[in-house]
Amino acid sequence: MDTHNYEFSSKTDKPRRAWMSRYAEFHRRSITDREAFWAEQAQLIDWQQAPKQICDYSNPPFARWYVGGTTNLCHNAVDRHLKDRADQAALIYVSTETDEEKTYSFRELHAEVQRMAASLLELGVRSGDRVLIYMPMIAEAAFAMLACARIGAIHSVVFGGFASGSLASRIEDAEPKVVVSADAGSRGGKVVAYKPLLDEAIRLSKHKPAAALLVDRGLSPMDLTAGRDHLWGPLREKHLNTPVPCEWVDATHISYTLYTSGTTGKPKGVQRDTGGYAVALAASMKYIFEGKPGETYFSTSDIGWVVGHSYIVYGPLIAGMATIMYEGLPIRPDAGIWWQLVEKYKVSRMFSAPTAVRVLKKQDPAFLKKYDLSSLKALYLAGEPLDEPTAQWISQGLGVPIIDNYWQTETGWPILTIANGVEKAPSKFGSPGVPMYGYDVKLISESTGEELTGPDQKGVVAIEGPLPPGCMQTVWRDDARFVNTYWKSIPGKLVYSTFDWGIRDKDGYFFILGRTDDVINVAGHRLGTREIEECISGHPNVAEVAVVGVADQLKGQVAMAFAVAKDASGLTSDAARLKLEGEVMKLVDSQLGAVARPSRVFFVNLLPKTRSGKLLRRALQAVAEGRDPGDLTTMDDPAALQQVRELVGAAAKP
Numbered sequence: 001m002d003t004h005n006y007e008f009s010s011k012t013d014k015p016r017r018a019w020m021s022r023y024a025e026f027h028r029r030s031i032t033d034r035e036a037f038w039a040e041q042a043q044l045i046d047w048q049q050a051p052k053q054i055c056d057y058s059n060p061p062f063a064r065w066y067v068g069g070t071t072n073l074c075h076n077a078v079d080r081h082l083k084d085r086a087d088q089a090a091l092i093y094v095s096t097e098t099d100e101e102k103t104y105s106f107r108e109l110h111a112e113v114q115r116m117a118a119s120l121l122e123l124g125v126r127s128g129d130r131v132l133i134y135m136p137m138i139a140e141a142a143f144a145m146l147a148c149a150r151i152g153a154i155h156s157v158v159f160g161g162f163a164s165g166s167l168a169s170r171i172e173d174a175e176p177k178v179v180v181s182a183d184a185g186s187r188g189g190k191v192v193a194y195k196p197l198l199d200e201a202i203r204l205s206k207h208k209p210a211a212a213l214l215v216d217r218g219l220s221p222m223d224l225t226a227g228r229d230h231l232w233g234p235l236r237e238k239h240l241n242t243p244v245p246c247e248w249v250d251a252t253h254i255s256y257t258l259y260t261s262g263t264t265g266k267p268k269g270v271q272r273d274t275g276g277y278a279v280a281l282a283a284s285m286k287y288i289f290e291g292k293p294g295e296t297y298f299s300t301s302d303i304g305w306v307v308g309h310s311y312i313v314y315g316p317l318i319a320g321m322a323t324i325m326y327e328g329l330p331i332r333p334d335a336g337i338w339w340q341l342v343e344k345y346k347v348s349r350m351f352s353a354p355t356a357v358r359v360l361k362k363q364d365p366a367f368l369k370k371y372d373l374s375s376l377k378a379l380y381l382a383g384e385p386l387d388e389p390t391a392q393w394i395s396q397g398l399g400v401p402i403i404d405n406y407w408q409t410e411t412g413w414p415i416l417t418i419a420n421g422v423e424k425a426p427s428k429f430g431s432p433g434v435p436m437y438g439y440d441v442k443l444i445s446e447s448t449g450e451e452l453t454g455p456d457q458k459g460v461v462a463i464e465g466p467l468p469p470g471c472m473q474t475v476w477r478d479d480a481r482f483v484n485t486y487w488k489s490i491p492g493k494l495v496y497s498t499f500d501w502g503i504r505d506k507d508g509y510f511f512i513l514g515r516t517d518d519v520i521n522v523a524g525h526r527l528g529t530r531e532i533e534e535c536i537s538g539h540p541n542v543a544e545v546a547v548v549g550v551a552d553q554l555k556g557q558v559a560m561a562f563a564v565a566k567d568a569s570g571l572t573s574d575a576a577r578l579k580l581e582g583e584v585m586k587l588v589d590s591q592l593g594a595v596a597r598p599s600r601v602f603f604v605n606l607l608p609k610t611r612s613g614k615l616l617r618r619a620l621q622a623v624a625e626g627r628d629p630g631d632l633t634t635m636d637d638p639a640a641l642q643q644v645r646e647l648v649g650a651a652a653k654p
């Protein structure tokens, strides 16, 4: 299996069914012989007690995997490897922000995780308690996640780019006993203080964590709150040699919650189990990522996102690989930094997002040739649609397969891709691939609610229950929201909606055509437009606002806001409008974080609405993108769209 027959083919190529026979059978078995298939995969991890039942789906849509089994994620990621590879690299921390580089062997990682676990125990954390992790990309963030898993605590990582408002709503929902954070992160050489944002978030939240465990990187001075704030340094020293055994937990024990955006303003806590997740990751490392023990995995994501959970921390470590945690930009000190790391650490599998590749594409292509990349076997890209020029450019530049993969925070591992570990298969430009084993993927007609079985029909991408191991169990503390948001009954079936449009071609390859809801995807980051609207509405001079996603060459999409001012009398000049626009952007920065900041805030006299007062979001988005808005017969006042057209048109002029 050393040579690959990987190739791109165009959508119009002849059917390529023959090569897929082995994979097709593998996939079929995962659905029709589910219990036996997933019982086999369960062998990929260590269990303290073997599961008694593989899948309990007696109460759909709630699936309980590996019932009766007990295991531990940290054991599988760390302790299990001590026997064979204690001195092999496990975690490679590289920061081009602070010029630090440190490799932790499995033995050293084991020690650090126990120190962190002992510190959390000292601060009162027990199995089932929540620990919120608000951290930059530093090794201690991984120690904290693994330490939680070790003692059965539920971690909830909040992306470090989120500001105090986003953080406060997550603290309130997760009710953590302890928050693990740091003095600061750094981006592009600029220190971003975390502690004041954390303090403000705790002030805003109704729930007050009992303690904060703080890593002092010496980047930004911290005001410590007596009795609540504890420094990691001294606690670590105190627990240098405190052994903390792994707590064996039920397979269904919650390992973590991770908040993600949906249609409504309030982010959902996606809740994940332990046993199913460990098995799903171990299987994906074998069949999709083909990771071998002793090799190095480099995912350029952030621990604040699901890719960071599955493919920076848990997946590679479970597979016995070294994993790189990189703090920094892809173009600093220069656009060769990633490839320099690939050469230095002999990275075999790399995972990134199309936006990052588009950033590199604007740089000197010579950087792709400067380093020895012979260790690299494949580059996996996910999080947003992969456009053909980007895929072509990086594929030719690196000379390795580019493997698009489509999934969501909710699923924890790829729904659609190519499982080269089962059988080598070609990719098609524009398609993430075929349904992965365990996922019974359907396309559902929006108009009739029925399953679409023919080729090239557009429908909502859905998955027939039960969801495979590793996917969300429910929405944290809100089973009703889980059922009502995601699940639909179609004749004879209960299906999970991904909220993505898709089509399937005659060869069974899927193409993803964008979200069906108000979620937008900015540089691979999933944002709810409603959340941004709620924030902007908080400005004293905003009466009404609509946020839409607008196509962008670099980031895929950007958020664009159209607001009606409460008092427009002062908005007669460009300068006045720009001043208010700046205020609104600052508000978003301070409450949600710069990641959610709209690219522009335009002030309009009115928003395009139907006569019954419903916002014409799709029409607004179409006009903002310079497209035809389609049928407008229900529209109340056409002047609204005309003004949007003029504003966007004028802004686009050089």
Ligand code: AMP
Pocket: 260, 306, 381, 382, 383, 384, 385, 386, 404, 405, 406, 407, 408, 409, 410, 432, 498, 499, 500, 512, 514, 515, 521, 524, 525, 526
């Ligand atoms: P998140 O939960 O943040 O990972 O975002 C998931 C969403 O990102 C999906 O529902 C899709 O809309 C989009 N997405 C993720 N991966 C891909 C991909 N490979 N191609 C197209 N869209 C993707």
